[in-house]
Amino acid sequence: MEFREEAERATAAFGMPLAAPQAEQLAAYYELLTDWNRKMNLTAITEPREVAVKHVADSLSAFDAAIFTEGVRVIDVGTGAGFPGLVLKIYFPSMDLVLLDALQKRVKFLEAVVAALGLSGVSCLHGRAEETARQKKWRERFDLAIARAVARLDVLAEYTLPFVRVGGAALALKGARYAEEMAEAEQTAKILGGGKPTAKPIKLPGLDDGRAVVRIDKERPTPAAYPRKAGTPEKKPLGQPGK
Numbered sequence: 147m148e149f150r151e152e153a154e155r156a157t158a159a160f161g162m163p164l165a166a167p168q169a170e171q172l173a174a175y176y177e178l179l180t181d182w183n184r185k186m187n188l189t190a191i192t193e194p195r196e197v198a199v200k201h202v203a204d205s206l207s208a209f210d211a212a213i214f215t216e217g218v219r220v221i222d223v224g225t226g227a228g229f230p231g232l233v234l235k236i237y238f239p240s241m242d243l244v245l246l247d248a249l250q251k252r253v254k255f256l257e258a259v260v261a262a263l264g265l266s267g268v269s270c271l272h273g274r275a276e277e278t279a280r281q282k283k284w285r286e287r288f289d290l291a292i293a294r295a296v297a298r299l300d301v302l303a304e305y306t307l308p309f310v311r312v313g314g315a316a317l318a319l320k321g322a323r324y325a326e327e328m329a330e331a332e333q334t335a336k337i338l339g340g341g342k343p344t345a346k347p348i349k350l351p352g353l354d355d356g357r358a359v360v361r362i363d364k365e366r367p368t369p370a371a372y373p374r375k376a377g378t379p380e381k382k383p384l385g386q387p388g389k
């Protein structure tokens with residue numbers, strides 16, 4: 147089956163059916179992804195059905211109509227080839243999106259996709275979360291910071307929460323060990339101005355691997371000392387001081 151049909155089938159089965167223009171944009175995105183992936187490492191998953199479920203439906207699992215409101219400002223931290231940010235943008239065009247990644251060549255790919263699809267309200271940014279979140283232009287400027295497959299939750303909290311305004315939230319798409327990661331991140335979230343992590347369990351069509359979207363609400367401003375310098379959150383996670 148062609149990718150477009152697989153994407154339509156997977157998103158409908160997931161309860162988030164696509165309108166025709168969205169399916170067309172996703173199909174164009176898939177073409178660029180598989181084409182560029184021959185020259186650079188963008189994704190290990192390329193089969194139409196797998197991309198439809200594990201990239202497209204999984205990215206959409208972060209969507210929640212209560213928080214994705216008109217004009218919502220979202221940053222996708224460590225977006226790689228655009229997951230989950232670009233898929234969410236295609237699904238919900240009225241969001242204002244920043245795609246951030248530390249690898250320049252991935253940012254070039256993202257710029258090519260944004261241009262080819264004619265998307266507006268998307269900025270592709272090259273940089274590390276730890277450095278970008280210290281810049282006034284980006285710090286505490288977003289309603290939502292989202293991330294998938296970038297780091298364990300306690301590290302990810304330090305990458306994402308500094309971008310979020312008080313009253314907003316960080317969302318992390320997580321695999322089977324999410325409960326363990328949530329417990330480990332509780333202290334870190336508190337230090338960074340976040341509340342207690344909560345989870346929305348996710349069941350993707352045809353998969354039963356126990357994933358979840360973990361949410362940390364931003365309750366207080368992040369102290370100026372965070373995020374620490376590039377590499378430190380990963381080497382010395384805040385919740386594990388002995389590490």
Ligand code: SAM
Pocket residue numbers: 223224225226227228229230246247248249252273274275276293294295296305
């Ligand atoms: N989010 C995408 C996905 O789910 O397919 C990409 C996941 S990939 C495994 C991790 C990405 O995070 C890479 O593209 C990497 O360059 C980026 N990354 C890792 N640490 C980062 C940091 N501190 N700041 C910005 N990007 C980072």
